[in-house]
Amino acid sequence: MRTIRFLLQKEFLQIFRNKGMLPIIFLMPVVQLVVLSFAATYELREVNVHLVDFDQSSASRQLVNKFQASGYFNLQNRSVDVDQGIEDMRANNVRLVMVIPHDFERNIESGRPASVQLNIDAVDGATAGLIQGYGRSIIQDFSSEVQPRVKNLQPPDQQAIEMIPASWYNPNLDYINYMVPGILVVLVSMIGMFLSGMNIVREREMGTIEQLNVTPIKRYQFITGKLFPFWIIALFELALGLAIARFGFGIPFVGNIWLLFAIAGIYLLVVQGIGLFISTVTDTQQQAMFIAWFLMVVFILMGGLFTPIESMPSWAQDVTLVNPVAHFIKIMRMVLLKGAGWAEVQRLVGILALMTIIILPAAIFRYRKSTG
């Protein structure tokens, strides 16, 4: 026990003495959490529009005003040449070219069908879908406003179905609530995986591992000494991040925070185990880093953080079963936002525990072989 205590003391000292690393460990995650959480949204803000208005009538002007008044669209350019509009889209100045044909007003007034053309930049399909949705509903509104007035009939008894949307757990569709827990998981995982993995391969690259091997330190003591400090640091960072989430972003914590920390403790052992395993199969920090980077990118992009796992093809959904990041992100969101308790998360925690039982001993075993 004494040996471990001294080892820990040494490791902590080494970490806190490294002035270059300290801001990276403690400051960068906080900054990223605060800044990046705002980035991950499809929420539609001012879409730049190129208007091609062949009609130049008061009706067309009214429609355009309605578009601008909606707050979603911003008239950037206008011309009477569709090609010029498309060219504007090619140059990425606008994402919508709206074409109002000749006779637009005349058709409306005489009760003939009129039409508006929306040319949408669909490179980003999800946004294009939203632009289409908002655009159509504005035109629909305009249509029903303008109809009864010009036709002088009683309002056409619009057979309407009333649609009442309700967004549970997050009534204002506040995406911050969703992103902050997820991004926090990624930041904590990076600390856990990169640092502990690097630390050991670094000893090998520097040759100091030989020295450690001739000391009477037992392997489990050595591994504990290497993993424990970053385990503590990562948990500390989780606490810090949650504090920011709670008091900075005002995210409601519906669930039990202690449950979350207990699960985080297990989860961190998994990522540290992976880091440790990587460091046993590599010779240099460069190799270790590249593999760690690769895994991390896969874990993040296939973790349901940015794009929903449900949208993936089913084989990819199966792949995410072995992704610890995906499980922990899910647990975080379930506990924090929906107030899920042990009963709801126990299956996921079971998977994480199983991963720990597999990866950690495997890494320690490999480590012995490669240095013994």
Added chain:
Amino acid sequence: MDAFIGFVTKEFKQIYRDKRTLLVLFGMPIIQMLLFGFAIRNEVEDAKVMVLDASRDEVTQQIISKVDASKYFTIEGHIQRYDAIEDLFQQGEIDEVLVFESDFARKLQRDEQPAVHIITDASNPNLAQLIQQYSSSIIVDYQQRMSDDDRIQQGGIGTNVNMLFNPQLESVNLFVPGLIAVILMLISALMTSISITREKEMGNMEILLVSPLRPAQIIIGKVLPYLVLAFVNVLTVLVMARWVFTVPFRGSYSLFLAESLLFIFTALALGVYISTRADDQQTAMMASLAGLLLPTVLLSGFIFPISSMPVILQWISNLIPARWFLVIVRSIMLKDSGLLLLWKETLILVIMTVGFIALSVKNFKIRLE
């Protein structure tokens, strides 16, 4: 000059002798492309819907089957009680619940407004927003078609929508060009920064500095192998984009390759700059990994449109090199944009590259004293 050539040869040999690293360097981008190209989707597909239909008449049945028929939704089944919704959402298996009030068809006939509640699990707000939008447009469509049947067309304004450059709204076409940027950025910046810091950490830098090589030559020698490596990766990724993912390539190949080269320069210069600031590999790699990974993925427009971000973040995103390269790649591949339309983005990348080089030179000299 001989010394320089010798040095460069040595660097190349050192990297290319290390078969394991090479495998990683070439293999991993390919695996990543395959994985993400096939797996990442940001459009809604088969969102799971439960129905609470208190009416069970012909109209609600028609709407339900219309929802089920669309590729966006799958009807998973019916529930009888409102209380059951909470459980469904808690387990996370269902994305949306449609609740039809009783007497739906009758109310519709009597010109009352029957209500349909579209309840989404908005703990994922992005997904919830998309599926709400999709479900209401299905219902609006249904309504329109019904009124068309009922009476003679009374005019009204139709909307004619064209989805340009990506008519099938395929996510692949958005993500594959983006992946090129992310992979290049991280490989080039990460590898160079670590490789140069390694020399420092091992104490080799001192030896190199007393050699007849000038500092600039040392840096160029270090960077050149990675330039070649990254360029091979560009070609691999391009081949995969074309023939594995069949992403259309409408623009000019030579412009694409030239721009890629420029972007590799930017990333390498950034890597060199990081290495002049960091004293050991650990710091260098944390700076380039932890510091670049999330910002590059999140702020470049790779997944989330920059125009949706708060204004401050839009400014910050201007500092991310990948943001500009992404616009260039997507425009060349999907929109056939020429240099004339992309000069601004290109110029910004040139300025960034020069800037990083200047900063590196300045820092490097300080270290020599």
